[in-house]
Amino acid sequence: MTTVAFIGLGNMGNPMAANLVKAGHTVHGFDLMPEHLETARTNGVTVMANAVAATKDADVVITMLPAGKHVLSVYEDIAPKLKKGALLIDSSTIDVDSARKAHAIAARHDLLSVDAPVSGGTGGAAAGTLTFMAGGAQAAFEKAEPVLKPMAGRIVHCGDAGAGQAAKICNNMILGISMIGVAEAFVLAEKLGLSHQALFDVASTSSGQCWSLTSYCPVPGPVPNSPANRDYQPGFAAALMLKDLKLSQEAAQQAGAVTPLGAEATQLYALFAALGHGGTDFSGIIKFLRGDPA
Ligand code: NAD
Numbered sequence: 194m195t196t197v198a199f200i201g202l203g204n205m206g207n208p209m210a211a212n213l214v215k216a217g218h219t220v221h222g223f224d225l226m227p228e229h230l231e232t233a234r235t236n237g238v239t240v241m242a243n244a245v246a247a248t249k250d251a252d253v254v255i256t257m258l259p260a261g262k263h264v265l266s267v268y269e270d271i272a273p274k275l276k277k278g279a280l281l282i283d284s285s286t287i288d289v290d291s292a293r294k295a296h297a298i299a300a301r302h303d304l305l306s307v308d309a310p311v312s313g314g315t316g317g318a319a320a321g322t323l324t325f326m327a328g329g330a331q332a333a334f335e336k337a338e339p340v341l342k343p344m345a346g347r348i349v350h351c352g353d354a355g356a357g358q359a360a361k362i363c364n365n366m367i368l369g370i371s372m373i374g375v376a377e378a379f380v381l382a383e384k385l386g387l388s389h390q391a392l393f394d395v396a397s398t399s400s401g402q403c404w405s406l407t408s409y410c411p412v413p414g415p416v417p418n419s420p421a422n423r424d425y426q427p428g429f430a431a432a433l434m435l436k437d438l439k440l441s442q443e444a445a446q447q448a449g450a451v452t453p454l455g456a457e458a459t460q461l462y463a464l465f466a467a468l469g470h471g472g473t474d475f476s477g478i479i480k481f482l483r484g485d486p487a
Contacts, residue, residue: 198251206257211236216343261291296354305333322346328356365437376479425477432471
């Protein structure tokens with residue numbers, strides 16, 4: 194079995210690493226936070242003193258870190274010491290520019306690389322049902338696919354370096370905009386005296402149908418397991434939605450794409466987070482749109 198190094202054992206990384214252990218891989222791990230290392234140890238990960246020690250004997254390195262600067266700094270540290278031909282997979286959600294720089298560092302050291310951000314959240318990480326969106330050369334993707342499988346429900350090769358990150362931020366821009374659209378429709382329905390259930394029954398089988406409505410409904414009742422039914426405990430926190438929307442706007446600016454609704458959604462989530470709701474599920478934006486007191 195493959196020796197996999199896992200760097201970044203937080204809310205996502207730890208359950209993902211645990212699934213690699215369950216699949217029979219030897220997993221070496223490192224994180225800056227001792228409590229995350231303790232959880233990893235309990236899950237069967239061999240905990241190392243630093244990123245270089247965790248990765249130097251690895252066939253595959255997976256990073257699951259907060260942002261581009263963390264990924265680039267770890268890559269600069271570990272790349273010169275890795276086995277030739279080793280594969281680097283970055284599953285963090287980061288900006289497309291940093292993702293391409295990460296591929297360039299790998300290429301400079303004769304390493305294979307894939308950007309492979311995920312959708313599915315901590316629930317999908319624990320269940321091993323994440324969707325991976327991969328970018329990179331075909332040979333790197335083919336080497337990555339069997340390693341990703343124990344953590345994945347679906348793996349899509351989206352194109353060359355950075356294409357996985359591009360797919361991730363485009364998808365999440367749709368999600369942020371569509372959640373606001375669905376929430377606005379429920380707020381209007383309330384003012385018009387239309388029940389939540391009636392709007393749901395019509396829109397869920399009509400042209401307003403979308404994931405934000407049918408799987409993640411922002412009002413309690415119609416979709417019993419949506420965060421609205423547990424006072425908007427995440428789920429997917431508004432702060433993470435804001436992070437992804439900001440990445441989409443950075444990318445839009447750099448690429449010259451016009452995304453007015455993406456820009457508006459970013460503003461609304463920034464306001465929601467500034468009011469102290471960054472830890473609330475992103476579907477809780479309905480409370481803000483309704484003008485509910487905090
Ligand atoms: P997290 O903050 O729980 O975990 C990140 C971990 O990285 C932390 O434990 C931190 O100590 C560690 N870290 C930071 N710098 C490090 C370094 N130099 N060396 C080693 N460890 C380092 O975050 P998370 O929720 O696990 O998210 C990780 C990534 O996955 C982010 O890019 C996020 O946007 C993305 N993501 C998260 C979710 C989600 O629902 N949480 C869903 C999809 C994608």
